[in-house]
Amino acid sequence: MRIDPETVERIKQAASVTEVIGDYVSVKKKGANYWACCPFHGEKTPSFSISPSKGFYKCFGCGKAGDSVRFIMDIEGLGYGEALRHLAKKYGIEIKEQELTDDQVLKQNERESLFIILDWAKNFFRQQLNESEEGQSIAKPYFKERGFSEATMEAFELGYSPEAWDILLKSALKSGFTEEIIQKAGLVTQKNDDGKMFDRFRNRVIFPIHNVSGKTIAFGARILRNDSQKNQAKYLNSPETDVYHKSSIVYGIFQAKNAIRTEDMCYLVEGYTDVISLHQAGVKNVVASSGTSLTPEQIKLIGRFSKHITVLYDGDSAGIKAALRGMDLILEEGLQVNLVVFPEGHDPDSFVRKMGSEAFTEFVKKESKDFISFQASLFLEEAGEDPFKKAEMVKEMVQSIAKIPDAIQRSLFIQKTAGMMKMDEEVLLSEMNKIHLKQYKNSVSPLPEISQQQRQELQEIIEPIAEEKKDIQDPIYYHEFECIRLLVNFGHLEISPANAPGVTLLHYMVDELEGIHFHTELFNKVFGFAKVEFHQEKNPGPSFYLQHEDQEIQTLAIDLSAEKHQLSNAWKEKHEIYVKFETEMLEDLAYKNILRLRKTHNDLQITEVLGKMASGEVSESEMNGLLEEFMNLKQIQKNISTELGTVIEK
Template sequence: MASLIPQETLDEILQRIDIASLIGDYLVLKKAGKDFKGLCPFHQEKTPSFMVSPSKGIFHCFGCAEGGNAFKFLMKLENLTFPEAAQKLAQRVGIILKTEEGISSQHKEKDIFYKINRYAAWYFAEIFKTSQGRQASTYLAKRDISPETIQKFMLGSSTDAWDGLSQFLKSKNVPLEAALKLGLVRARKDGSSTYDFFRHRLMFPIIDSEGRVLGFSGRRLNDSKENEEPKYINSAESPIYHKGSVVYGLFQAKEALRKTRELILVEGNVDVIRLHQEGLTNAVAPLGTALTQMQVQFLARFVDRFILMFDGDAAGFKAFMRALPILLAEGHHPRVVMLPPGEDPDSFVRRHGSAAMTKLVSEAPMAMDWLVIHHLSQGGTTPSQKAEQVEKIIPFIDQLSSTVERQAYKTKLAHFLGSNSDFLSTLKRSENPSRTRGFSKVEKQEKISLERILFGLYVTYPQLIDDTLNEDVFQNIEDGFIRDLFQKSVTFYRSGAGLSWKQLLSDAADDKARILSGLALSDLFDVPENEVLQMVQDCLYRMKIQRLKGHLQTLTGEIHLAEIKKDPQLLNQLLSQKTEVVRTLKSLGEPTAV
């Protein structure tokens, strides 16, 4: 919906808004030079580290790294969508959104969909109380799910009839087209009539953080071998339900998430319900799909810490292995609870009690620690077998943003291989596509720091673009985010649109806004103008040297592995590449150990 609002309108809102006045409505700000300082509203602190710059139109917390422009502040603080934040700020500065009528029309349609789903949720809850819902209530009773928990999660039951819900919605004058769009009913192939999508199932309403019913998840009640229907089915994609961006249990967990800033991610709906009943009210589940990047980014609006708790079977381990790189790539360092074989959170609590589960959660190790120990225990005895296990771990380690963490893990792997850690210090992920697919490049602080400084200099002194920017600059930038920003900035500048931090922050995602706001409010660029050109040239030279040295260290690691695997053809190729890199470094006047 954000795309419905013209960019020039968004720019005008940001030009008119006084960000210090806006944020001052929510917290106490004190003057700090040309900027303002206060206690951060996004994390607990005693010493103010939250900065607001009226001239740049941005905020940044140097304690938790939260940052952005006025849109980002409202979205984060009030959990608003971008259009909602835009409307609120537009009203504040007296701007009428050009697409307000279109937005209102869409909002009206969505409100109707929410109302229809609320009708359906009420219907399922009422059926649950009747003889038609006895099998669903018996299922929950056997699992000791209390009436209070049933009410908390608005659990219900669908009937075995083909048109039970259809007839109910008809009695409420719900348009058939709307029910079809929501996936509550389906049209028969011959087009003669419709039938209920959810039949004879335990019903779980999927509720967003505002308490609106987005859709439903249904568990079959007939588990006989003859029943080939899926165990769980979820609502189809609709104008208000997108399964890859929502989670089950969010509404019920919202307050706990805000208080603890931590969540427990489990696989199933019943697992969520069980943990909530046992007092672990910060549990949610990804609704029958593998955890997605969108879900992680959405949940990061509520929490800082993740705990993974998947089933103690092969499927649970696969779910963990899929989820971990996604979380690491988004800058999170989750802990993991590995349940005993054959157990899931629900069965574990029923068998061992809530105290045992609470103990597991409190003692949960860091997921990376667990992963390393797991793979090294599978290592075998020959150098080749050990190298194979190390190669499985390296892609995960390279997701870590901390240099210290990466080095610590790689040192541990080096000891395992009986080698020194030098060849592992910058070892890249395996180039085998089957192993790297789905891994996004993670920013490497020791390299990106120079890239960010260079980028900040160009934004602060855009005239440098005409004097020094060429293709060589882009070739030496390894961080895709910074490279894209460079190219975007050049386009802005050369089109005559100007270039500023405020402009770049206007459409940056949350995690990127934190980086930009931190750069904008740093003192790195407060240098005399006559020294800027030399500073740029120094950055460019050092970046080129770093890239070459990084490549050299990578080749050293790959050569070591090629020697272990006894692959002479690959070894000769790598040695030739290393010789060329060493020659280039020497031509630049950079000594290097061969």
């Protein structure tokens, strides 16, 4: 349900950005701002700036920026609505929500009901583990054998489901839940013969699965006694529900997210017990794919907290193959991946229990290899002296490299592969280009004639280039950038209180930029929002952009407002040097900026007209019209140059 806008505003006003961030890191006042070591990447020297007056933070190291709501979204891994509710609870603000349609209310209520019944079931399983005779005699010894302490069992909220057919169903019905919601939560299943419902998890230890914010969304269960019914699966998971999509969640993410962010590394393992054993041993930045094939959604979830993944898998052939399959997916998502394979007969759980946490950490550090080194050592051992096998192995390595989206990283790994395999780098580049070309051909429908855009894309595939960056010589971009910077920071101020009282900078820009279309779409979007506010007789200040729901606009506003350095008072007090502030020169700044912007747009029009005239594809009458247009544009160019005091073009 959508939170009422007035409530959102109350939450944002109450949630002081300094206080919210201060709950997570130590902040220190320096001048008008506060500074801290960034909680999003490891650093020893503070580069994380908090501006209480403007209500935002910005890290000059990693670039993270936002307001108090964005901070909670990033640090806790929450959505916008969840972050608002988190802050509302912290500051005791009652949530008022907008009216929904009957269908929306029904869906919202059902989703909330699923969270409630799943939380109830988690507590039911925990109670059965800790208080029932079965739990004490059967389940507790299993967890103790695995080496899990009481504190660890509490941290992961482990439980037990008794052997009885319908003990959970009866207890849930008695607690007021309907059979329909119990079934939708995946807690019961149906017999094929008579349609009778019975508990899905029976005689199993229970591993609750949490989402990023810590809510129980599903369960994993391991059978304890399967000698009487050998057809039962060893592990059993909840089915897909409205709140649980197994391809989008990794086990342990709630317990691990802060450690992953702090360490800037995520260890990826296969099973629940691997996660729990490592967590207990002090390796807390670990999650599991829960025995399922790794998916792009799971990798993106991890990527919200770190761009570095180390895959830890069993030392058998199945474990190695699983590691290689997952590696390519991780590369495609733009994350950096290393791999560690444990000695045969060991998995992360058994290794850390046998060898201890120090030996485990040392082993991982020593054996961790980037994907190319891992593949090379594995493939060379398999291929031996067989040149045909070696050629196939090299092709597989190049196919993995081709999945990396960053062109510079691709180039470096091609160089490394060429060195390790003692091959010509150009041969590997040619092979990678063939792969890209094949992918390109498969991704577009056949056309009678290739378009200019496709021709350019194809050229980038044939000749890999580094990620495109804005040409620093592009004057249009920088004049537009400066225009938007002035708008965001000073748009609400009067441009000249003495000469034009009541006329704000936004008012002046709306009048003077009539008909101008920014070439950078984000700038166009910002100016569009500003014009809407102006036509509603509003004069938005910096907070309008700094707290905007559109993250792209908010991030831009912070970049335009953040000050890495502040002017010292010593210039005036000690040296008697007075430095003017931009607010004192607003009229001149705005006037000259808009003139420069108009000049660059006018110059672009001149270039376009000259291009048409030189094409040789225009009639005599059209040529006369273009010539007249050219003369007008040159006169405008001359007038603006005169006003700016620049060289007058001939």
